Amino acid sequence: MKSASSVYGGFTVTVSLIDEVLRANLGDQRLNKRLGKIIEQLGERPECSIPDATVSRASMEAAYRFFSNDSVTPSRILQPHIDATCERISQCQCVLLVQDTTELDLTRPSQQVLGAGPMDSNARRGAFAHLMIAFTSTGLPLGTVWHKIWARERIETSLSDAERASNRQNTPIEQKESIRWIEGLRHARDVAAACPNTLCICVSDSESDIYEMFAEPRSNGDDESWPKVHLLIRACQNRSTTRGNWLDDVRATPCLLKSTLHVSARTAKIKATKHKREQSRDARSAQVEIRAAAVTLRPPYRADRDLPPVTVNLVLVEETNAPEGCEPIRWILATTLPIDNEEEVQMIIESYCQRWQIEIFFKTLKSGCNIEKRLFEQLPHVLNCLAVCLIIAWRVMYLCRIGGECPDVCREVVFCPSEWKSV
Numbered sequence: 070m071k072s073a074s075s076v077y078g079g080f081t082v083t084v085s086l087i088d089e090v091l092r093a094n095l096g097d098q099r100l101n102k103r104l105g106k107i108i109e110q111l112g113e114r115p116e117c118s119i120p121d122a123t124v125s126r127a128s129m130e131a132a133y134r135f136f137s138n139d140s141v142t143p144s145r146i147l148q149p150h151i152d153a154t155c156e157r158i159s160q161c162q163c164v165l166l167v168q169d170t171t172e173l174d175l176t177r178p179s180q181q182v183l184g185a186g187p188m189d190s191n192a193r194r195g196a197f198a199h200l201m202i203a204f205t206s207t208g209l210p211l212g213t214v215w216h217k218i219w220a221r222e223r224i225e226t227s228l229s230d231a232e233r234a235s236n237r238q239n240t241p242i243e244q245k246e247s248i249r250w251i252e253g254l255r256h257a258r259d260v261a262a263a264c265p266n267t268l269c270i271c272v273s274d275s276e277s278d279i280y281e282m283f284a285e286p287r288s289n290g291d292d293e294s295w296p297k298v299h300l301l302i303r304a305c306q307n308r309s310t311t312r313g314n315w316l317d318d319v320r321a322t323p324c325l326l327k328s329t330l331h332v333s334a335r336t337a338k339i340k341a342t343k344h345k346r347e348q349s350r351d352a353r354s355a356q357v358e359i360r361a362a363a364v365t366l367r368p369p370y371r372a373d374r375d376l377p378p379v380t381v382n383l384v385l386v387e388e389t390n391a392p393e394g395c396e397p398i399r400w401i402l403a404t405t406l407p408i409d410n411e412e413e414v415q416m417i418i419e420s421y422c423q424r425w426q427i428e429i430f431f432k433t434l435k436s437g438c439n440i441e442k443r444l445f446e447q448l449p450h451v452l453n454c455l456a457v458c459l460i461i462a463w464r465v466m467y468l469c470r471i472g473g474e475c476p477d478v479c480r481e482v483v484f485c486p487s488e489w490k491s492v
Contacts, residue, residue: 091149104135108461110124110132155263157203163270164211165420167426167427169428170198176195182446182448187221187223198218199216202430210467254300264296271301272301273301280308280379284368304402309369310367311367320360327359335350337349355388356388356389359386365378430463
């Protein structure tokens, strides 16, 4: 029989959802106890509404009172789960701290959720959740590390494209929504400091290709003894370097290896989209060449500060003979991880491939836990429920991963006796 410890590096995992909130401190023991009951009931039937998931009218009303209690906040609900996640991280050799943003569409046919803000238009109301989820190098979810949730007060619809660009250039990053990526890196830095024996890699997609990310310190101390978090970011622009631009710089290096990728089919959600990565495409096999280089970036202009030059490593995965009419596959991965040999370059590519796991997590949260369909009248109550669903979605995804990759594992690795015996 294959054991979970042999597959996933020997770390342990809590056997019950209740264990993830045992150390919750909501300021009242009755609230702490109620949180355990709620997460147990919703965990058994995560796709159901609160009235369907709870066992009686009294427990249903108690759940709604819990989510509307002023002493209950997402941070207080999630803190024990975050602590447990860090304990799991400390038992791993390498962990990917993947951060990304998802929309919470709370648009209602008539009465809108109080506190929800406009999204891409005033017609859609909701909030945004920026999460950092920890995964092993094989994609096994370890839990939530950090979260930031906000709703926009308004969106500017009267400015021209030039005026928007000018505003973006002259607004300090601390006043932009994109500061969330920097804040996420800082929290990843804290995780690396708390887990010094674990290689922590902060992974994010092209939206985080911000120069301040590369310039941000990667450790909490100034000397080399402090543990550092590593960056792994997919680039979305061709940055200037001391030799030219980083795409030409890495293209000028010899090909390290070649590979064949399976490109999945894709249908554009909006037929009129001009974004290359959102257009429709057919499935095909793509022949790619892989190159790597170290480059020194020229800092861009900022109205309020001077940024330093930064040296980063690049890994280029590029399709050289794309079929006519097809957009060539091209990944530019900017990282602080070493690129001294083929094995290290392959590890970087494989690590970025695991970024997709957070998209699966978002799908689990929305389709499996139906968080956008929860009927609350106020946004803070939705967010309290979201915090509970984040823990449930983690465990659902964990069970799916370990069930698929290690089907013969002993049931008591993930289920406590009261759970499997009742089944």
